[in-house]
Amino acid sequence: MAKMLVIDHEKCTGCRLCELVCSVYHSGVSNPTRSRIHIVKFYNQGIYIPMVCQQCKDAACMAVCPKDAIYRDAELGRVMINYDLCIGCKMCVAACPFGGMGVDKEGTVIKCDLCDGDPQCVRFCDMKAVDYVEASTVNVRKKREAVEDLAGLMSKFVG
């Protein structure tokens, strides 16, 4: 099983460095509208949620594409766009329930390509609110994080 991007919004500090490095890496410019990842903010509650393509197993974008331009890359398990086939109809943008498919200023459909296996958002995020891990180990990590407090409490009794 391939690696996947894991989002932990509780770790996100809302700095948007991921948006910056994503747009520079892919387009050579600083411009969040060209970023594949986006931090959705609820300012008055202090809630920040990173949103990015989930690389769905049964991907709506892929299903809806009339030209079969969207395919799964075998090596990284990511959903990719074949721009030779893409006609820019943007049905995938409409179909994606998460906003994972975007459109840039030139009208080209853009999406997360996991930076060919070295996601820059992960590389730059010190908090690891966005992380890139083996998919089959995701739940083990979450289990460990979930019981960390419990472990602390337990040690008081055991010790």
Add this chain to the structure above:
Amino acid sequence: MPLKRKIAYIDLSTGEVETRSIPIEMRRKYIGGRGLDAYLLYNHCPEGCDSLGPDNPLIVSAGIVAGCLASASSRTHVMAKSPLTGALGSANMGGFFAPELAWAGFHHLVIKGRAEKPVYLFVNDGEIEIRDASRIWGQNVYDAQEMIRQELRDPEVQVMVTGPAGEKLVRFANVMTGHKDAGGRTGMGAVMGSKNLKAIAVRGTLDLEIAYPREALEYNKKLIDMVISSKVSQTMQRWGTMFIYGVTNTTGLIRTRHFQKNQLVGGEDIECENIDRVSIGTAGCFGCQVHCRHRYIIKDGPYAGTYAEGPEYTSQGAFGTMPEINDMESVLVGNHLVNYYGLDTLETGAMITWAMELYEKGILTDEDTGGIKLEFGNKEALWEMIHKIANREGLGDILAEGPLRAAKRIGRGSEKYLVHVKGMSNLHSDERPTPSLALNVATATRGSDHLRSRPAIDLYNLPIQVLDKVYRNPIPYEGPLVNSYSSYVGKAWMVLWQEMLYMAVDCIGMCKYHTIFLGVNHPSFEEFARSIYLNAGLEFTPQQVWEVANRAYTLERMFNLREGFGREDDWLVDRYFDEPTPLGLPVARGRAIDREKFKEMLDEYYQLHEWDENGVPTPELLKKLGLEGEPSHIL
């Protein structure tokens, strides 16, 4: 390219908007941000103008690498003549406004005149629109921003706003963006209020081309690693600036009971660790991996359930140590209230605790306070006074005028209890044991200030080799350096060096926490030069960055001289010399500043600056910096 970002002149009286390019020679001379703002203020502010009148230009800017790859390129700078002091008005804030301004096509806005009715500006992809703000006028800082986002139907809009305090011309009203990012000092919010300008909203989707994108990306990683590998940054990541309190309070470098003590004995409740009772996590400004502020929800009391951000070390002082309140709730609520109203947290705390001292001494009575028991330790009275200042009610209306005007109105010898420089109150740090920090406070161009020239690392008693490495670059300095913070020797140069560093970083638009402010191994002139080159494609040597900083700092000095400030204003209040510190460790206890030594240090500081004995830049210096023809009206 950052160099394509423009300057816009907006006249609120006529509604005219003019947009111009920024000539490359002006970039070479001032880089951008605060540096170019200093030029614009010197050129656009008529001598002796009314700071709350239409002629006072409000200048808002992003640094040259705002929104680019430079570790934390988030800072917005705001400049005008100060309604608080009558000298240089200058404030700097983090958040997301500056990058958005750059994406919208601008680096500098010069706002003149006065709108007939409340308005806000909408800066959007190269266009600037003046919009009606009558519906938003009167709204608090948080809601005003949200209402503008809703009106513009775009949650991505970033807003710089003045709160109700600025509308009411409280002379230390700030400008704010987000919940906590505040251009706090010198009353820039009152300047907005005087112009009937409620807010500036920005939205940008324009490409900001990076000169060398891949190299800049890698260099950014290097800078971030440089910053977050330091212990001080790792502490900041966890606790924010509140961690400083533990050290300064233990040592006795902190003011309590206004200025009467220098330690909050048993002050454990406002220790940074207690933020965990209410914190839901930290928050970062644009691109920043230090994320030094907390997001919190007040748990108890009349403000239970309120969401706020912070607090900073300054608010611990304003609402904890100076009023002698060992209660985190006081700090959390005080911090929320000043942000809600748009007040400078430092000045608010300083004014109220000064009034507490006057109340204690019987100079202010229940009649003056309207029945409020304005005693040290009384948090409810403290909060009540914040409301009263923001709404200009009763005694609050007098305190809203700032230290010197308030003392004049109260009279009765109240002035001798003030702790200010140039009419702006001092931070709650106690500089009596630390001559370098005292000089920094006395000489800063925007009045008493710790973020314009503080050699904070002097407090670390670093090995002398480290001081040599830091302070003898990029400009040679042959004089002495002493690694004891009780000493007066070599400190004038350390203050000057920090002035240049902070000016440089304010031109660039990075955050000071990513420089040699608290971390010795953090980025400095060399890294600034490299960041400008990789992001904007403009080549500077570290020495040239220093020269730009020196030019801009000298212009700020010239502005103050033109407005009638001189050597006598680079001085501390008598309390620093006459009242020794009563508490703290031996290194901090029984300390006062020595008048004669301080005078000598000031002389040395002027000489190092190539200013004459009155603090006036010499003609030779002006020629060297190319300032002899100012104002030159190029922009």
